[in-house]
Amino acid sequence: MNQIIKGAELESAVPANVFVETVTEVTHFTDRLFRFKITRPASFRFRSGEFVMIGLMIDGKPLFRAYSIASPSWDEELEFFSIKVPNGPLTQHLQKVREGDQILLKKKSTGTLVLDALSPAKRLYMFSSGTGIAPFASLIRDPETYEKFDEVILTHTTREIAELRYGEELVADISSDPLIGEVAAGKLHLYNSVTRERFEREGRITHLIESGKLFDDLGVPPINVNEDRAMICGSMHMINDTKSLLEQRGFTEGANNNPSDFVVERSFVG
Numbered sequence: 001m002n003q004i005i006k007g008a009e010l011e012s013a014v015p016a017n018v019f020v021e022t023v024t025e026v027t028h029f030t031d032r033l034f035r036f037k038i039t040r041p042a043s044f045r046f047r048s049g050e051f052v053m054i055g056l057m058i059d060g061k062p063l064f065r066a067y068s069i070a071s072p073s074w075d076e077e078l079e080f081f082s083i084k085v086p087n088g089p090l091t092q093h094l095q096k097v098r099e100g101d102q103i104l105l106k107k108k109s110t111g112t113l114v115l116d117a118l119s120p121a122k123r124l125y126m127f128s129s130g131t132g133i134a135p136f137a138s139l140i141r142d143p144e145t146y147e148k149f150d151e152v153i154l155t156h157t158t159r160e161i162a163e164l165r166y167g168e169e170l171v172a173d174i175s176s177d178p179l180i181g182e183v184a185a186g187k188l189h190l191y192n193s194v195t196r197e198r199f200e201r202e203g204r205i206t207h208l209i210e211s212g213k214l215f216d217d218l219g220v221p222p223i224n225v226n227e228d229r230a231m232i233c234g235s236m237h238m239i240n241d242t243k244s245l246l247e248q249r250g251f252t253e254g255a256n257n258n259p260s261d262f263v264v265e266r267s268f269v270g
């Protein structure tokens with residue numbers, strides 16, 4: 001059986017580039033998805049949309065995986081939205097964490113889903129599937145997103161309706177937040193769809209883009225490079241298909257040092 005070490009023993013066992021932080025809240029949404037929050041070290045800086053390596057000590061060794069930071073850069077805590085992979089080396093343990101447990105956090109964050117990598121435009125599309133919504137949970141709570149774009153359209157596609165709950169609650173909480181609610185009012189739109197259940201919006205996002213249903217439902221012109229920018233986060237398959245639809249429409253990929261029309265990041269490997 002794997003043994004997870006804790007407390008002072010853990011503090012002394014971790015490398016110098018790792019913080020040991022405490023879990024402050026855990027919420028389970030389905031048997032595949034949960035959210036947890038941890039304390040944030042005062043010196044830990046990141047840009048909204050970036051990811052970081054988080055981990056647990058398992059069998060006396062630290063085991064890390066990449067996680068998008070779901071909270072915005074101004075927040076006092078760090079939030080993560082996680083899959084539970086059956087027998088997954090990390091998540092079979094991570095899914096059992098409770099308030100007060102300790103989590104390892106590497107000191108350096110990175111990533112391509114940042115506002116700096118996009119050139120200015122009117123609307124920003126955030127295309128996500130599954131846990132790929134996590135970096136956007138950060139960006140839609142960052143006032144800078146609304147300073148840079150007049151409209152922000154977050155699409156979230158999951159297999160089942162129950163998996164949409166994280167995104168729905170997130171957007172509802174933003175509307176009622178006294179600070180960010182005011183800057184996001186009238187600008188932020190959530191457009192969700194499911195692929196494996198009957199729902200008012202069914203199918204992959206690529207299908208909803210190609211059919212034009214996405215734009216008809218939102219009452220906006222079809223996505224175009226003159227007015228729109230995009231960020232994509234999901235499975236490799238979802239990214240490649242969405243990316244090629246954008247490229248067919250004249251969009252070019254941007255990077256931190258070369259801002260352009262869209263950016264992508266995998267929400268997992270495999």
Ligand SMILES: Cc1cc2nc3c(=O)[nH]c(=O)nc-3n(C[C@H](O)[C@H](O)[C@H](O)COP(=O)(O)OP(=O)(O)OC[C@H]3O[C@@H](n4cnc5c(N)ncnc54)[C@H](O)[C@@H]3O)c2cc1C
Binds near residue numbers: 067084088266269270
């Ligand atoms: C840049 C980046 C950011 C990431 N951000 C997140 C995040 O915010 N939340 C999160 O839950 N995971 C995220 N991941 C995936 C994460 O790093 C781990 O793969 C995941 O936590 C499972 O770890 P594991 O050790 O249990 O299983 P692993 O051995 O890592 O994965 C086993 C298999 O599970 C599947 N899988 C892994 N992650 C997911 C997922 N998120 N959704 C669906 N299937 C998956 C894949 O088929 C994979 O081959 C991210 C990965 C990358 C590269």
